Amino acid sequence: IFSGNPSPYVVNLNSVGFAVDGSINVSNSVYAGNIHTSSPSYFGQKIIVNNTQTYSGLSVVGYVDENDFTKRVAIGPGSSNTPRIAICDGSVCGQQDIFSNRYRWFIGGSEIFAIQTVSPFGMYIYNEIDKYKGQTTSGVGVPYIVNRTEFINRSLGISNTNLFQTSSVGEYRISYYFYTMIKNETNNCNLTLNFGWNDGVDKRNLSVGRISLSNTTQGSNYVYGSIPYVRVGSGSISYNVTNDTVIFPASYSLIITTERLN
Numbered sequence: 001i002f003s004g005n006p007s008p009y010v011v012n013l014n015s016v017g018f019a020v021d022g023s024i025n026v027s028n029s030v031y032a033g034n035i036h037t038s039s040p041s042y043f044g045q046k047i048i049v050n051n052t053q054t055y056s057g058l059s060v061v062g063y064v065d066e067n068d069f070t071k072r073v074a075i076g077p078g079s080s081n082t083p084r085i086a087i088c089d090g091s092v093c094g095q096q097d098i099f100s101n102r103y104r105w106f107i108g109g110s111e112i113f114a115i116q117t118v119s120p121f122g123m124y125i126y127n128e129i130d131k132y133k134g135q136t137t138s139g140v141g142v143p144y145i146v147n148r149t150e151f152i153n154r155s156l157g158i159s160n161t162n163l164f165q166t167s168s169v170g171e172y173r174i175s176y177y178f179y180t181m182i183k184n185e186t187n188n189c190n191l192t193l194n195f196g197w198n199d200g201v202d203k204r205n206l207s208v209g210r211i212s213l214s215n216t217t218q219g220s221n222y223v224y225g226s227i228p229y230v231r232v233g234s235g236s237i238s239y240n241v242t243n244d245t246v247i248f249p250a251s252y253s254l255i256i257t258t259e260r261l262n
Contacts, residue, residue: 161240187214
């Protein structure tokens with residue numbers, strides 16, 4: 001039993017170590033080079049047991065830097081009463097859920113980053129990517145796909161339709177693949193793919209390609225490409241497919257991918 005002032009108290013065992021076969025109850029703090037149980041289990045250097053200092057419901061269990069005692073490792077119920085581990089710098093702790101497929105970091109009870117594993121081998125990232133390969137990104141971080149629209153073997157035109165998730169003000173990139181599936185030997189139908197949007201100043205319309213469904217091939221049987229930059233100031237990006245005569249029994253397919261740039 002050790003007493004005195006100030007605390008905590010340091011026991012020097014000449015680097016021999018400290019072995020425990022049962023349990024130890026400590027009311028203040030214990031610092032040790034290595035701590036082993038009879039298993040044995042290694043806990044590392046600079047261990048604090050039952051420290052009275054807590055941060056957001058977390059009990060300090062060790063140090064990140066043995067030369068800087070303001071940087072601590074803590075574990076406990078955390079600010080939301082769920083099992084968490086945290087790295088604390090002073091009184092600020094970045095907390096991480098322990099038992100979850102969604103790994104979430106918190107500071108002061110607010111979620112600052114979250115990533116979730118998705119079966120079988122995917123993941124969700126819930127925050128912006130501020131840096132990529134060491135380079136600072138802009139806006140939402142990196143481009144990401146907000147919409148994929150697909151029509152396969154269609155025999156009707158498409159009236160003006162909004163692309164899902166393109167109503168937020170910002171910049172987008174559109175990629176498309178528009179092609180003949182079954183040709184029409186008698187009707188000689190031609191199809192045109194069109195896009196439209198409002199950039200905040202005026203409505204814009206763009207015809208990006210025309211395909212032919214006839215055997216005589218009055219136009220190309222496939223068109224592909226992209227609109228590298230679309231500024232949306234209001235409304236959504238829209239598309240349509242117009243036909244100059246009856247399509248059936250011919251058919252076509254259309255795939256559109258939309259990315260959010262900023």
